[in-house]
Amino acid sequence: MALAPEVTRGDSALSTRILRFDWGERVFHWSHALAFFLLAGTGAVMFFPSLSTAVGNRNIVRTAHEFGGFAVPILAMVALALSPFLRRDLAEIDRLDQADREWWSGGWLEDLFPSRQEISGLPSPRVPSSGKFNAGQKMNAICSAAAMTLLFGTGLVMYFHTRFPLWLKQGAILVHDIVAIAVVLLVGGHVLLALRDRESLRGMITGKVSRKWGALHHKAWVAEFSAREDTQNAVPGQAVTEDARESR
């Protein structure tokens, strides 16, 4: 009973959807996105003289910024508590495998520009068999988390301004500003890529992605489903058929 051919053969086998992000992860992602826009917006106002002149009201702007800043770790902790998917995804992000190495050394080109793949419907052999997350996605998650940690830490120094000496506040504002600029670029790239790949975006909105999309971009992840599904449904001696799969 072959596995991968199920995934590649014709549209009927590809109509099943796979749950990629559970509701806990999705709520976390979108609430976090809101917090990001609040922080980036208020941060920009405080940073650029033209904006701070136009907006004024520094006390309100800063309070809103601080509110957003505290919301981020709170949202993260709530999400970690509520979503076993998130915990497991973090474990995967922690791991590096052969597909990741291939992705970095050129596989990303095929993965991000799959025009050839999408037309033919066949996964390109040069796209690495990524797991649930490809190497770029892992790196984005790691860098975003590190950036948020640095922003929060330096933000705390600024928030508790009466407890820290001037030199530390000077260092904090330097790092805070540099990392903020970097994270805006990182998120910008993230949003651009999400808009380019609508099924991927759909995955974060509805939680589910098509098996076809999975076969193109995350072969090893989809293969895992096929394996488990077949094992669970298998009646000894009976082949797992297209129909049996469809009826689930």
Place this chain on the structure above:
Amino acid sequence: MDNAKDDAGDKSEDNPEETPKDVTVHTAAQAEEDDVSASASASGSGETRGTSHGLKGLASTLAEADRSEALVPDVGHESTYMPEGKGASSGPASPLLRTAGRVTRGVGRRIFLGIVGFGAVVTLVGGRLSRVADDTVLGRILPATGRFRIYSVTNEMPRRKLEDWSLTIEGDVENPQRFTYADLEALGFETDEQDFHCVTGWSVYNVRWTGIPLGRLLDLAGVKEDRNVRFFSFDGVYTESLSVREARLPGNMVAVALNDSPLSLQQGFPARVIIPSMYGYKGTKWVDRILVEEDLVAGYWVLRGYDQDGTVGASNGFGS
């Protein structure tokens, strides 16, 4: 990388320890319900008391929506293509693992900690770095040095034409004063080079301020040494206050020009009080009134938690 051939003959080998499990998502809110439904069919819907009240009901409704019409991974089960518990490096143990190749654990957290550690180190040295770099090209690139950030506390900055503006010194003084710009000019402007430090951590070094020293203005008005002064901005909101003794400190000035150009609107046109030995908030942009009084009345940012004595390096957190 063709999985088909690899997997076809080996299916009996992979997942040897796997038992058919209920394909459900184990959310925290559902832990109890899942125990009840542990033996439900593999189709994944299980039994839920899904319409129970409040957050739990919402949680189980959402989880059910997740499960509908989709394959759902069993998160309690370890990944077969990237197993967790197999040591730092793991060779393939199943056909699916063959695609994973050598799996190295702990990479993500190391990169994470590396970035955070680097950032922490820069935070610790950043203050000195900014000061040293300020005169160099690097100082132009780093965001925390070399340029003013503009803070204001009202919706719009207050505008007043120079001919409509005057600075009054009133209250507990012998000779209440009113100075137009021409009057101040007639007194003879002085230029002084000072560093500007904001309490939030950014600084601008070697700033040239042009104006009249505050002490001279207080002398003209005639004040007693035990009094206090309060500065009022014509934005209608901002105030700050000092003792007369503090107001007389060297460097303090009613400034009309910054780096040899008249103050811009953002910088407090037409005049601002600057107190260089203290953080920027102790000054007052768009100033038009100096009140001498017996009481020391807390100003805008002092009311919001900043020190009344804003001496740089000796206040608002311990010293530099």
